[in-house]
Amino acid sequence: MSVDEKLKKIFAIKRENKKIKLIDQRLLPHKVKIITLHNYNETIEAIRDMAVRGAGSIGVAAGYGLAQAALEAKHLNLEKFNKFIKAASDKLLSSRPTAINLRHSIDRCLKVAENGTVTERIQNICNESDKIAFDDIKASRLIGVYGEQLLKENSNILTHCNAGALAYIDQGTALSPIIEAKRRHKPIFVYVDETRPRNQGAKITAWELSKLEIPYALIVDNAAGYFMINKKIDVVIVGADRIAVNGDTANKIGTYEKAVLAKENNIPFYVAAPSMSFDLKCESGERIEIEHRSSEEITHISGVNDSNEYTKLRITAKNTKAYNPSFDITPAKYISGFITEKGLLKKPFKKSIKNAFK
């Protein structure tokens, strides 16, 4: 099977008229269960509970969610329709606070629904939501092509969290150069950060790489520094949830740690992200809201027991107090460049980002 045939089996999200289908990422890698979301409220729940996750996938889900809302509101008059869409947008926007893709998707869908009849607006929202997914696929492929040029033969790449097919669309962002290298038969090796607390690296990235037959090793987040100082890692590539104009980057908690370690060890640190992840209204990382999630994400964990039953365990003492920031901000100074669909953006970032996406 070719890389592309294998890729087809790993899809984050699809829309079929009013229905959204997605792989429930909470059950991976133990079960590949496709769930159907019948209305936009179910879609909001799926985003909030992280059945669908990853900046790009959340963005596409939000657009599709608004398409669902529009289709649900087709019997309303224009005034009530607009109110309904406004309320649905607000709810979708508040489902996850950090990834900018969500806001961009909603903005794009709302913009095409400013004029016309209810029927026309519905059609425009649906078309735009599909276009968002299509644009993401294009961006993903281009990120792969540009990023692959940064990988030497036998490169050892560290990645954090999951920025692959399930986090984005198609090839993802951080994994896209890696998949492109595989397509071109360039030998590479991937170190996969486990990415506590939700273990997206262990559960999703490792699973995706093994499905794509790309050689990898899972490591705990604590071990990345060990492999860096022992010269086992040549380059770090991560995704992003939101990038400010100055290059400060919000991404999964722990990204900042890897960036500091990479700099200390003179290892290039790249952020792979499409235009949809840049927030041109955001001057710097200080302005980015960081989501804090439940402490249960740390104190409990799910997996399968000896009988292959999906189970949840408490792994700490009862009532253990935990703080759980879900993202961190990596200051731009630690970032070597942004791999985007417009090519590699270099320093000074304020200039290169504005030039690329103006």
Add this chain to the structure above:
Amino acid sequence: MSVDEKLKKIFAIKRENKKIKLIDQRLLPHKVKIITLHNYNETIEAIRDMAVRGAGSIGVAAGYGLAQAALEAKHLNLEKFNKFIKAASDKLLSSRPTAINLRHSIDRCLKVAENGTVTERIQNICNESDKIAFDDIKASRLIGVYGEQLLKENSNILTHCNAGALAYIDQGTALSPIIEAKRRHKPIFVYVDETRPRNQGAKITAWELSKLEIPYALIVDNAAGYFMINKKIDVVIVGADRIAVNGDTANKIGTYEKAVLAKENNIPFYVAAPSMSFDLKCESGERIEIEHRSSEEITHISGVNDSNEYTKLRITAKNTKAYNPSFDITPAKYISGFITEKGLLKKPFKKSIKNAFK
């Protein structure tokens, strides 16, 4: 209950003639089960399987293990006794490779068994093994007294892994200044790194602190950088498994990451360790053997289910490939000082370490 009364309930290891009793640390915090080791082979198994863990506790266990071996060999003639003790020492030494305390304990016990009758040698080994534990208690208390002076009122302290009562003896090493501050009613707060893969922070440090009623929050290893850059952490204190003469320090995997992050954020980074953790024969960190443990430590995890049954889960896909170095080396340049029973050792470390322990 006073701090000292609470402390008495948390003990790593005790010897009662030929029997060793210890809290099985693998079951914490879900069960406080005291197991009895009847002979030195059982003690080796307990060290290898990490029923007892932590540099100091391993050292004491090894001394006690040799005392068991000596008592087991009491019917042998001198020549056979010596052979038996030599074989037992070698097996004990190979049970865990990184912590130097183990070697120091064995060396001390062998040294006092160089002369005399079999009966005298047995008595000397037993006495020396008890003295090791007693010396560790003294060192632990002094580390507490010296280290507490480094903590300001309302200090926020980050610690990694477990270097408390169960890792060492009495108050431990890294936790000793914290316990001393509690004893003196100085308000402090502890951030506890979860410490994957074995979660000694989540399972043992958090449990010890909650038993001692010291305020803390558990965080994932990925989040320490977030709290550092957001100025929530004033000082980092960790333990050590082996310290070279130049100050390079082997400790639980992830320590190096925290040290680099602390330096980047101008946060003092202290290593709390007794003389027993210094390896004066070791010139630098490059000479320290790093233990690599089974990938199952990463791919599987234990905890309790809803019915409070102790269970093990697989948390990755089957056959996930993982690398699992258990320790890393923190180069001396990242370390602000060593909190020892001889006081705070400052730079240049080669001089201060040699002066303190010559």
